[in-house]
Amino acid sequence: MTRPRGLSSNQRKKRLRRSSIHVWIWPLGLGCLYSSMLLRHYNLASREGSIGDDRRKNTSVAPLSSSSRSRQLDGILSKYNLTTAILDRSYPKIKIPDVERSMAFLHIGKTGGSTISLHLRRGCRRTNPLPCKDRNDGWILNETATSKRIEGYYHLEDIPPDSLRRFTTIVTAVRNPMTRFTSAFAYHHPSNAIATDNIVEIESIHKFSCFPTIGYLVKAGMGRAEIPWNMAHLRKGRPVRGSRVFVRNPSKVSNDVQYNCTELAFAAFGLNDSWTKADGDVADDIHHPWLTHMSFNYRRYYRSMPSDKELIVLRNNHLWEDWAEVNRLLGGGDADTTHPFQENERNVSGNYRMKERWTIQTPEEQLWLCRLLHEEIRYYIMIVSRAINLDEDDLWEALNDVDGMCSETRVRIA
Template sequence: MMHQTQKTSVPDDDRVIAFLHIGKTSGSTISVNIRRGCHDCCMQSCSGRIDGWTPNETIASQRIQSYYHREFIPHDKLNQITTIVTAVRNPITRFISAFAYEHPLNSRATKLTHRRHVWEQFSCFPKISHLVKAAMGRAEIRWNKAHMNALREQAKQVNTVQFGKRYSRPKSIQEVVQPINCTELARMAFGLNETSMDIKQSVVNGSHPFVNHMTFDYRQYYQSMPPAKELFVLRQESLWKDWEHVNFLLGKDNPKYQNWPAVPPFQRVERNVSHQYASQERWKLQDVQEQHWLCHLLRDEIRTYLMIIIRAVNLNGDDLSNAVSDVDRICSGSGSVE
């Protein structure tokens, strides 16, 4: 799965640039600051923003020609693209944020409308701790509660006596509703025992139980970043600094942008969904042991995250060291997950 990590540079005159939005990395903030901030996947015209203009126009906004989110860039489009701009975040905090964002108990904050199957899946995981423990084979909730309740309702129905006659049970309760094993479900949430192709196919046909920001992780998006593509990376932890630097790099070799004004302030999307309307403890790991477990479960994700940073033409060795230190701070237990 892993590609080489060599940096790739493209002559400025040849650049065809796309923004690849990885969920829960400040991609929504970036999208409202680029002129072509609409999804190519949704059959919308990307010749301009839906509202006609972005007020904080920058060189990056002028030059980014397409925008992809929660999808795989089609091969015909990928062949035309030379340069990808994307955003990243510490994989541990990104995963926890994705869990909080998708969780039905946080729907008042996210404004998401959840279908019944989402409630059923997350009934295994009232808290992030339940998910981590289940994936490690230490599930506190062994079977999906919503399905168990459905089983009980089925049992009541088949044992009901109406008009003096007891209805026979045509098939076993287990054949009517199959409960979900929470351990198996948790391992699917982390993409364990599945190849990238398995996940991709199940996402495309809608059979994957977690078609959301947990499933669409760095490993999935990295398929749209082959070695021949130039890569600019914005880190959520230093988003404004990186945004300014990327704009500078996209303008310095092009006479058209030599006299471009300074990068204006971000037009922000404020959506701190993990701390609204629900207990903050629900989205926090309980102890150092759980931090170690989560780091173990995300080990391939962490590796891919670091490879993305290594390949970024706008980042250097110090930036990589800082990213490694930030991950180690959590995984060693010397720092909490914020």
């Protein structure tokens, strides 16, 4: 530092002391000011946070008004030519006094119905002897109010109108229509026969040759088949179960029509009305080109549900929660919700070969699948809406789940 001229020694010392003080005072002053600002900001943030918590608490306590929720629901429902008013008016909830209830289980494929059927005394077709011992090996029946009271069981069959007349209440299980369909495709595909232990006929192998993956089926359904013709020629083949071969009853063997891949895709998606009613009562009739869980869909089953019947629905993603609630509804108290899997039904999908073949690979294919299942989604919504054990929040959850897979904006962003 340059020594100041014309100052005495004492003056220079005083000036140096003042300079030193200034050097320390300024940082201290700025620090105090900054600390004060931080403290003020923290207090404001704390107050705002407290207010925000209160607002969140109030929001959780006070649900949206009926009109506000209806507007949100209608925004999605309109995509399927529905509104909350239409659902309330045309598809109302029918409630039956408990003392008057007589119940049947309508088993829609790939929704969790097989697992639920293991809890039922009547968990097999009408033609099977009771109890369904072949279905109950390897586990102890969890006897519940629902198990005791369900008297009818329907699966993979066109239900005659008079068949449900004696029942007041229908119990069924549902699942997101897109995941249900892709699960059904994988379950029936001959490539997974060893995992599922399904009986696979030669004709089925020929037909599935059109669709080595779910993507091929979706493209064919949109009229863009990459494989034009299947191998379903006029043959009398032997059904195959896993690695074992079984000779089909010769009396049931008939000439099989050769369908092209587009026609088979239309049948799988239920786009050809001439195939919505199969010949015969049970699904093993071979005159229909595509009798599987895919073609036995929500639309097909819903048309079997008279509008004056009470409907109870078990959601696949809340299966045991809904099962327990239904048992409470029927006066059975808390039900045992232990999974009662049979050995041949445990982790079936986990044993599928080449899992990428059974999942949608591109956003475009996902949106095409939603378009092809548009009517399926509509019937799915009507079933959920009619369920007496589900409310508007449950309907909103189901709609939001579907919209997450079918909204073009949300699908392409994901």
